[in-house]
Amino acid sequence: MITWSSLSVNEKKQALARPAMANSQQLKQTVGEIIARVEAEGDTAVLDYTRRFDCPDLTNLVLSQESIDILAAKVTPEVASAIDTAFDNIKTFHEAQKPSDIALTTTPGVKCELRFTALDTVGLYIPGGSAPLPSTVLMLGVPALVAGCENKLLCTPPNKAQLIAPEIAYAARKCGIDKIYLCGGAQAVAAMALGTDTIPQVDKIFGPGNSFVTEAKQQVSQRADGAAIDMPAGPSEVLVLADEFANPEFVAADLLSQAEHGPDSQAILVSNSATLIEEAKAAVERQLATLSRAEIARPAMENARYILADSIEQAIEASNAYAAEHLIVQIENARDYLPKIKYAGSIFLGPWSPESAGDYASGTNHVLPTYGYAKNYSSLGLLDFMRRYTIQELxxxxxxxxxxxxxxxxxxxxxxxxxxxxxxxxxxxxxxxx
Amino acid sequence: MITWSSLSVNEKKQALARPAMANSQQLKQTVGEIIARVEAEGDTAVLDYTRRFDCPDLTNLVLSQESIDILAAKVTPEVASAIDTAFDNIKTFHEAQKPSDIALTTTPGVKCELRFTALDTVGLYIPGGSAPLPSTVLMLGVPALVAGCENKLLCTPPNKAQLIAPEIAYAARKCGIDKIYLCGGAQAVAAMALGTDTIPQVDKIFGPGNSFVTEAKQQVSQRADGAAIDMPAGPSEVLVLADEFANPEFVAADLLSQAEHGPDSQAILVSNSATLIEEAKAAVERQLATLSRAEIARPAMENARYILADSIEQAIEASNAYAAEHLIVQIENARDYLPKIKYAGSIFLGPWSPESAGDYASGTNHVLPTYGYAKNYSSLGLLDFMRRYTIQELxxxxxxxxxxxxxxxxxxxxxxxxxxxxxxxxxxxxxxxx
Known part of the structure; x- marks a missing residue:
């Protein structure tokens, strides 16, 4: 447990320091080579990489509409209904973000307008891996649908059977995704940014991914013939602000929700109550014992930080200095403290608002600025799927x-x-x- | 004169191709070294570079408030009044862009909010060089003022007398810029992105510049401890759509306005009238003879392209394929064609709307996506000086x-x-x- 008021300015920075992100020359070079090969060889290169990394027998990069329908029908009614609920809430929240065009006269005879329009073609990247991520399909696909993007493509690595998880297919169909392409990694990003015979060139690429995907997004966003990207990436993180009235079991569960994302996840608890911190730590140990993903969560929790503040105001000072991606406020009358909270990707107010709510179904977007980017970047929203241009007429x-x-x-x-x-x-x- | 309908798909692409942007390893390395030195040595490095490149006698990176006031008082009443007019129009147009926060219930008991807030600290870069650019101060400073950014810094290279152009000082004071720092180039960008003892670290860097500035903005935007930037840069460009009713002198003047920005500026005329094209070409020659900046405009005009389309619809097809930064529409009943125009940073409608109007005073922003970025990036606006975050409360x-x-x-x-x-x-x- 770290006592905030005992720290020097530099020690405070240290207490909130994020792990350095791997930025190896090797990664840059490998990704650069993949992009160059996709540029030179198009589909051949994408198919070759996909066979090598994901699906040795793949012959077609396109997942047929028939396969999508068959897959979507396999989703259990319970999960389908949960996806439907999440879809509705996310749609409601993003529809409310529709901007209004502006037209006004600045000087008599000088008419100025600002118009919003959807991006034409967007590329949504959904990682593969052990568990499917239908929630990410919704978080990218719903705003693309609401914005009215003409072409909505989705790339995701296929499994060995040349298919994808049923939940992904179901969520994609709900969002009106036009095409699903069976490829992942840097090769998928390169294909969407530069276009191939099969995969159309997109205007902007959205979505999370491993270090290859992240590096590829950075590289294509630097090319004049590449694509825009949603936002810079970093490991996921949560900061929980809690007082003595918080339920330590809830606090522990929220820290662990973050920790199970990966060993590089950051979980920080800041409280003005030493008792709450001790109780939350004990609850973390108890809950860890019951979790299937304990092997992932445990190393992340070993890097967790527990910070004791003199007051709630001081706790918020630490939170503002950290600028968390997810900020959970389990303080009595949490809403009263909003004016003091400066930076966060998304704020979860009160005991009944776990990070899971926003990750899945409350309606807010779960693609958020992490790694301190909450100071200068926005949470993903409808506007990221649109662009603005101006008109003047004298x-x-x-x-x-x-x-x-x-x-x-x-x-x-x-x-x-x-x-x-x-x-x-x-x-x-x-x-x-x- | 190129006849559009005679071109193959590839020839059409060629006809609209932009010049390759210099992207030399040498430039990357030099800028990387400047950033590294500013990171290591702070003010010492910034001062040293500024003495070397701009002002051998400089001792203080800060332009005092007294100097700003003295400089501002030197602006002629005519120019001061013009700046005031432009300021008012730009302010009116950007105030109209103020977004509304959103709060709604997605599911009974689930409250979701989206809030907009100004970026804390913004860094505005104003190039030096032969002519001062007060208009760019307004285009960056007014939205920062309207957004309510707490700290608004401006960096611009000093002249030999350790001062800046009076017009810059006057415009900066109007925009409530908090501090003016006397430095330019990659060193100024590095100082704003990383912070020095004198120059505070900013959240986002805005503004145009030479290849060093552009490269430095790219590099700091890739660093997790760097800063966000406004948008990718490219040479400025105009596409004029004109029919037989357009005034060839106006068309020529608009092409030349673009050409005088620099030898790499792009000027393209697309018309369904061969007569108009011939007359505009002749007018360009006549007007060039009278221009003081003919030496800059002439090489740019040598790369100008004159494209003859079969119809206005075909001319608009070429315009959409190009996605111009500035699109001037000198077609009868120009407004009727807006629904067909897909991409442009800013559109200038009708004979009385030259690019100069938007560059200076109509109220729209003159920082626009160029080099084809109009397809996936927005014109600069108030929202670029703000960020969005979400809240949920169950x-x-x-x-x-x-x-x-x-x-x-x-x-x-x-x-x-x-x-x-x-x-x-x-x-x-x-x-x-x-």
């Missing part, structure tokens, strides 16, 4: 009214031709010969 | 209503502890012992 009066200011500024900046473009128009207006 | 009823769905999904994903975090709460609710 009438003759608008030109008369604004022309002199434009000319003065162009002259001040030494931009002759800019001045000329207005001068010619002003002259034409004077002569009435436009 | 009541006991909310947990009762949503708990089963969360548990089913967690189980489907094999995430035990996520399921447990809900199971424990459901149990507590049943036992009434929360």
């Amino acid at each position: 009438s003759e009066d608008g030109m008369r009214n604004l022309g002199p200011a434009i000319m003065a500024l162009a002259a001040a900046e030494g931009l002759d031709a800019h001045e000329q473009a207005v001068a010619l128009r002003m002259q034409a207006l004077k002569q009435g010969d436009a | 009541s006991e009823d909310g947990m009762r209503n949503l708990g089963p769905a969360i548990m089913a999904l967690a189980a489907a994903e094999g995430l035990d502890a996520h399921e447990q975090a809900v199971a424990l709460r459901m149990q507590a609710l049943k036992q009434g012992d929360a």
